[in-house]
Amino acid sequence: MNQKRRLKQKWVWNIIFGLVIINCLTLALVVKQSFSLKDAAEASAFVNGQENIVATVGDTVITRKDMLQELEGMYGQEMLTKMVNKEVVNQIAKKYKVTVSEQSVDREWKMIKTMYSRSPMHGNSSEELVKEQIRSSLLLEELLVKDVEIPESVLESFYQENKQLYTIEDAFHLSHIILETKEEAETVVKELEDGSNFTSLAMEVSSDELTANQGGDLGFLTHETQVYPPAYLTEAAKLEEKSWSDPISVDGKYAVIFLHEKMDGVTYSFEDVKDQIRRQMAMEQMDGSVDASIFWDEVGVEWNLSTAQ
Template identity: 70%
Template sequence: MTFMQQKGHLKRKWLWNIIFGLVIINCLTLAFLAKQSFSLKEASEAAAFVNGNDNVVATVGDTTITRKALLQELEKMYGHEVSRSLVNQEVVRQMAKKYKITVSDEAVEREWNMIKTMYTRSPMLQTSSEEAVKQQIKSSLLLEELLVKDVTIPEEEMESYYEQNKETFALDEAFHLSHIVVETKKEAEAVIKDLKGGSSFSSLAMEVSTDELTANQGGDLGFLSAKTEMYPSAYLEEAQGMKNASWSDAISVDGHYVVLYLHEKVEGVTYSYKEVKDQIRRQLALEHMEGTADPSIFWEEVGVEWNQTSAQ
């Protein structure tokens, strides 16, 4: 990997770290944001739900732990991060509107495909909705655009970068697979019979799969591609002929029998210069940046004012 490729990789990693950090906070606030317009009646009912005597999370001997106590503790632990995240999301939104900055759905989709094929088994991706992750991707791309809005990169420099690093703008064909590993063909056929009868693949994996590494995850392997060396090539060969949301026949692999489940296939693609031109421009511009890459640098311009009781 060349020095320029390494720098490009670090920039992408930086973006993904921002996205993952925002996603986990977003999960804590999504329900609230979806219901911003509470009526007085709904607010009263919500308060009663939290404060109700019967709303007990757990009992330890003679001591009860209530939902109110839980929420108060969560606020102590994460209140600062959540409030700061909400402020920064709004700052990015207002700044993007002010400078008429947008990012395309195609750009968001490219990042989403890259992230999910590399980090499928991340707990944050497993517990977050696709919509929530894409929203954070969009916010992060808007932030990048804001940070480099006054930077000009010569066309020939961007074209040269693309030609030298074309492989970094390629997405390998990948298959999101789960598997159930058993000892005999008869056991594998019994698994298939249960699946046809309506049983859940993940539940069966937890119940009968002999692969201790994945059984507790419902047999989930994440996305596999031709570069994946951890699992047999027979998995990809079988997946090639499968449809999304379907399972395979019994496959003999290394003295065991396997049943595969294909969640999703992502087609391989090499993006054209035109498709990734804006990404390259941002990437090269960010490499020349000094200082923080945090939305807080725009707080004064937007006019952020914190309540004295709120931590900044």
């Protein structure tokens, strides 16, 4: 019984770890996009020390070189370690012919999306980055437990007793704009019909201070969500993706909601998740933290301390 309780807790912490992945990748996304916007001339100017001004504060000039040096000083070692660990995992996985399926990556990504409120990730590139990190994390876990064998009957018993852990409800990624009167809400709908941007309108006119600065983004909501009115999900179920609702009466005010994405619910079968359960059970028996550094010697990691620190 205690082991099952620990395994349930382990599953919860796995989800929390997934949320941390998103936050950790924010810097990577910013840096990646920054460099992707450079053309050959900008890169040459930076290498040659030429100033590329990105901001001015009074008489003080801030260049792209200043910005990148600041980023390197604050996060350079951390980012380098992440890059090294990712490559270590890839090489060790190739050596031992360990793989993870796209279905496993997609399942973890879906769990993260439905459980993380107000995700900052909206672009395709950011989703790719998160999935890349998920894949690396799953590969590392598989490498650590690759020699562990657990009877299938034990795995299936755990699955049958914990099916709720492997069920995802219908989920709706919503944003909203809160207005004081129906007339104001109808005006917002008219502006949307005329081509106004929902996010911009939410920042300008929504009276919900908690979400206005984020363009009204509420993240993914399910029928278990109790923070927002049930009417949101009722209306969302009628909408097409990338469309908005008519005014909805809520607590004496009016709301207009926008459906970014709908994700159909699913209950994963035992065959779908038995590898995940095996990893969880095996990892539960391990001491210490999960870290790719245990493979550094095997791969042959060498640090150039003059540039890495």
